[in-house]
Amino acid sequence: MTISRKEQDLLQRFDVAYERSQTQVMRAVERCVCGCDYGGNSWTTQREADELASILQLTPASLLLDLGSGSGWPGLYLSKTTGCRVSLVDPSETGMCFAAERAVQDGISDRVSTMVHDATDIDRMSVKFDAISHSDLLCCLPHKLAVLRACRKVIANGGRMAFTVISIPPGLGKVQYQRARESGPEFIECELEYAAMLEQSSWRMIDRRDITGRHAETCHRQISADQENREELIRLIGPTAFAERQAVWDKNLEAITQGLRRRELYVAEPLLD
Numbered sequence: 001m002t003i004s005r006k007e008q009d010l011l012q013r014f015d016v017a018y019e020r021s022q023t024q025v026m027r028a029v030e031r032c033v034c035g036c037d038y039g040g041n042s043w044t045t046q047r048e049a050d051e052l053a054s055i056l057q058l059t060p061a062s063l064l065l066d067l068g069s070g071s072g073w074p075g076l077y078l079s080k081t082t083g084c085r086v087s088l089v090d091p092s093e094t095g096m097c098f099a100a101e102r103a104v105q106d107g108i109s110d111r112v113s114t115m116v117h118d119a120t121d122i123d124r125m126s127v128k129f130d131a132i133s134h135s136d137l138l139c140c141l142p143h144k145l146a147v148l149r150a151c152r153k154v155i156a157n158g159g160r161m162a163f164t165v166i167s168i169p170p171g172l173g174k175v176q177y178q179r180a181r182e183s184g185p186e187f188i189e190c191e192l193e194y195a196a197m198l199e200q201s202s203w204r205m206i207d208r209r210d211i212t213g214r215h216a217e218t219c220h221r222q223i224s225a226d227q228e229n230r231e232e233l234i235r236l237i238g239p240t241a242f243a244e245r246q247a248v249w250d251k252n253l254e255a256i257t258q259g260l261r262r263r264e265l266y267v268a269e270p271l272l273d
């Protein structure tokens with residue numbers, strides 16, 4: 001699938017974020033915000049990753065696909081805590097390199113594989129996965145239905161997929177909708193509700209949870225952690241980028257508190273052919 005300019009720009013921004021995420025200050029901030037320091041870029045916290053392990057029923061016998069896994073969060077953590085094998089997939093070579101290094105550091109490289117791939121291409125894989133996870137991936141790409149269809153092709157019978165996603169709540173007026181869109185993430189808009197997309201891609205939704213409240217709490221922690229590490233962050237990225245970063249967190253929080261954004265967790269099983 002060809003990648004648009006907008007997608008390329010976003011992927012470049014992720015690359016920069018993965019480089020920076022390896023610095024001491026970014027790792028300290030991440031530990032305050034989400035509890036781990038894998039260089040994560042989603043709003044997934046350690047508590048949510050633990051929930052994913054249970055929802056996906058991961059054991060040492062499971063083969064997990066963590067799609068859009070960046071530098072390995074939460075796939076590496078899930079492998080470390082449950083013993084499952086994991087395939088990490090992301091178009092970011094930088095992210096995949098850091099993930100492979102972390103797997104070695106954590107002593108789990110024998111059960112981890114990394115692939116620089118687009119999520120829409122995974123249906124070419126011959127392997128079937130017992131579990132699939134993706135964290136705030138679908139709001140970072142335009143071809144959401146294609147990704148859900150590709151996931152359906154590589155899930156084993158009896159397997160499960162769980163994912164979080166940020167979206168615009170239905171029923172907003174024109175002005176509110178525009179503000180929700182501008183508050184991001186880049187590809188927050190979707191033509192269909194996720195429940196309908198799951199149905200169209202031959203998935204049966206078995207759970208759907210609104211986790212917007214937690215998203216707000218994580219945002220608050222992000223703002224405080226940035227302030228606590230202000231001096232070092234400014235040394236790393238400069239005062240302008242620091243101010244821009246704060247403005248992004250503030251805009252996120254404002255969008256949540258004004259009901260312009262929601263974050264949800266979906267769990268689905270494959271509909272049998």
Ligand SMILES: C[S@@+](CC[C@H](N)C(=O)[O-])C[C@H]1O[C@@H](n2cnc3c(N)ncnc32)[C@H](O)[C@@H]1O
Nearest residue numbers: 014040041042068069070073118119135136141
């Ligand atoms: C919100 S980040 C999540 C990263 C990581 N899983 C985490 O939880 O921190 C979204 C990730 O999706 C990746 N991504 C964007 N477009 C993609 C695509 N078409 N296929 C696979 N991954 C993609 C980005 O490179 C980025 O690493």
